[in-house]
Amino acid sequence: MSLKSSPKTAAPHPVKISERRPPSLAAAKDSAIQGVPENFRLTEYHLEFNESKAGAEANWIQIADRLEVVAATRNERREDWGRMLRFYDQDGQEKTLAVPMDRFAGDASEVRAMLLNRGLRIFPDRRSRDLVNMYIQVCRPQRTVQCVNRIGWTVSDSGIHCFVFPDGTIGCNDVILQSQEILEHPYRTSGTLAEWQDHIAKPAAGNSRLSFAICAAFAAPMLPLLHVEGGGFHFTGTSSLGKTTLLRAAGSVFGGGSHGYIRPWRATDNGIEAIAALHNHALLCLDEIGQVDGRHIGNIAYMLANGSGKSRADRNGGGRRSAKWCTLFISTGEQSLSDKIAEDTGGGSKAGQEIRVLDIPADAGAGFGCYEDLHSFSGGAELSEHLNEASQKYYGTAIRTLIQHLADNASFESRQALKDTFGKARNRLLLGLNDTNGQIDRAITRFAVAATAGETAIRIGILPWEKGEAFEAARICFAAWLSNRGGTRLAEEIAVVHQVQHHLQAYGESRFIDMDSLSPYRPQQRLGYRKVEDDGVHYLALPRMMEQEICKGLARLQAVRILAKLGFLKTSEKKRFTMKERLPDQKVAQRVYHILPAIMSFDSEIGTTTASGTAGTLGTDGGNSDDLKG
DSSP states (O other): OOSBOOTTTOOOOSSOGGGGSOTTHHHHHHHHHTTOOTTEEEOSSEEEEEOSOTTSOOOEEEEEEOEEEEEEEEOTTSOSOEEEEEEEOTTSOEEEEEEEGGGGSSOOHHHHHHHHHTTOOBOSSHHHHHHHHHHHHHOOOSOEEEEESSOEEEEOTTSOEEEEETTEEESOSSEEEOOSSOOOOOOOOBSOHHHHIIIIIHHHTTOHHHHHHHHHHHHGGGTTTTTOOOEEEEEEOSTTSSHHHHHHHHHHHHOOOTTOSOEESOOOTTHHHHHHHTTTTSEEEEEOGGGSOHHHHHHHHHHHHHTBOOOEEOTTSSEEOOOBOOOEEEEEESSOHHHHHHHHHSSOOOHHHHHHEEEEESOOSSSBTTBSOOTTOSSHHHHHHHHHHHHTTSBSHHHHHHHHHHHHTOSHHHHHHHHHHHHHHHHHHHTTBSOOOHHHHHHHHHHHHHHHHHHHHHHTTSSOSOTTHHHHHHHHHHHHHHHHHTSSSOHHHHHHHHHHHHHHHHHTTTTEEETTOOOOOOOTTOOEEEEEETTEEEEEEOHHHIIIIITTTSOHHHHHHHHHHTTOEEOOTTOOSOEEEOOTTOSSOEEEEEEOGGGGGOOOOSSBSOSSOSSTTTTTTTOOGGGOOO
C-alpha cells in the first residue's frame, strides 16, 4: 500500500472494517472529528496527514488506521491528564484506551506499544510514528471524562457511585481506568449467568468450604461499602483435598480467560504491590503458599491487608504516591502461615499477621476432601474435575450482576439495609462465645462480610441457594478457624503458652535436672531443673536458657508477663518474674523462672459453649436464618 494517495486513488483497506462496525459509529465519528487538528483528517478507515506546504494542493498520506481522540481525561484533583482513544482492531472489534499524557514525555514508544498490542496498525516509518504522537497530543476533544488509576468503586464528578473495570465502568459513563502500563487483567466474561449458576453455584450448595469461598468473592466489593478493612482466608491442608478448585470456583465469580484468575504466591513483597492494586475492591486468589520464601510472607500479609504499598522517592528525591488498595484474598497451601514462617525463618508468626490471614482447614471432615455433599458426582475428584472445567467456560458474569445491583441501589436506605444484614450476621457468629477480644472481633467481622455478601447474592437471585446457606457456610468455616487457632484467647497468649509447653514436653526429662535425684548425670545444654510436688511437676528454667531457647522468637519480657498473668509463673512478693531457689549443685540461691504445673493443662478456650471449637453448635443458639435478609 502506498503511503501517498489521494482520496480518489487510495488503495482499499485490506480488512473491510466498516462492515463489522455498529450503527452508532456515525455519531461517534462526528464528535471525534470536532477536535481534529489542522493537517490531519479521519477517513472511514484511516488517519491521514496533509504533507503539502501552505497554499499547495492537499496531498493526504495514510499514517495509521482510524484513531479517534474522543475525550480528554483527568482525575478528581485535575491531575493525571490524558487522552481517551477509540479505534477498531483488525477483527473489527471496538477498543477504548485511556493514555496518560506523561507517556509522551519521551519517544512515546510505550503508547505505541499499547495501541499495537490492542490491534491498531501504525505505518512503520518514523515519520508516521511521530505524526501519530503529534495527533494524539494536539487533538482538542470537547468532552472530558474522569480517570482513575485503579479498578474498584469511585464517585464520578456528578456524584454517582460507580465501579471501574479495565474494560468499562458499571454505574456511569464518565469514568474510565487510565493505567501507566499495559494491563493484563483477568476481568473477562464468558458464558451466561444461568450457565455459571448451573455448573458452579449449584454444586457448591451444601459444601461449606466451596460455598464460603464463593461468598468471599462476592464480599470483596462490599468491603468499602461496609467500611471493613481488607484481609484474607487461607485454606490449608494436605494435597488432593481440592484447595485449588476452591480458588478456581471463587475466581470464576470475577473473571478468567486463557490465563485464568489465580495468581501464584511466588512473588516478592515488591511485586505483590502491582498485583494488589489491580485487585482493588476485588477478589485476589493466591495459590500454593509453599512457593514463596517464608521471610517475605509476613510482610506480604501486612501489605495486602493494610492496603498500602511502600513509600518511595521519585527521580528528584521527592515522595512518590504509594499504591493504595482494599482487597480480600483467598490463599491455599499445605502449610499454615505460621508454619511456613517458622520453617523458613526459625521463628513464629506475629498475631497481627495471623489475624490478617485466617487459616481455615480445607478438609471438611466428611471423607471427601473439601466437600461434604457430592450431589450427583461419584467422588470428590469427579466434582473437582467438573468445577475446574466449568470455571474455564463460565466466569465474570456473577460479580457484574451484583455490582450493577449495588450501583443501582446506592441510596442511604439501601446502604443501611446492607449494614443491618451485616450486623445480624456478625451477631449470629458471636452467639456461643461468652468472651472475645479485638482479634476475634476482627476475624468475625471478615467472616460476617462474606456471609452478608452471600445472603445478598441469594436474595437478588445470583446464587441459586436457600436463604441462610451463605451464613451456614460462614459459621462452619469460622468454627473451623477458631478450633484450628486454639480458641478465643489472644494469639500472643496462645503462642507463648504453646511454645513453652512444647519445650517442657520435649525436654522436660532430658534437659531439666531432677532436683530429687542422686544421679550425677548433668546434660551439657541443660534448660534448668525440675521437681515433683503434690500438684505436679515444677520447672525452674535458667534465665539465659529461657531467653535464648525456650522463648526464642518471642519478646521475652512480653512472654513472661503473659505467663505470670495466666498464673503459670510464680512471682515474688515484689512482683519480680524470677525467684531465688536453692539448686542442688549451687552453693547459693540462684534466680530462675519458676514455671508452675498448671501450664500443662492450659485451656485456650475462654468462655465458648463448644468443647472443641469445631462446627458443633457454635453460633446456632437462638438464631434464625430469616434474620439474614439482604
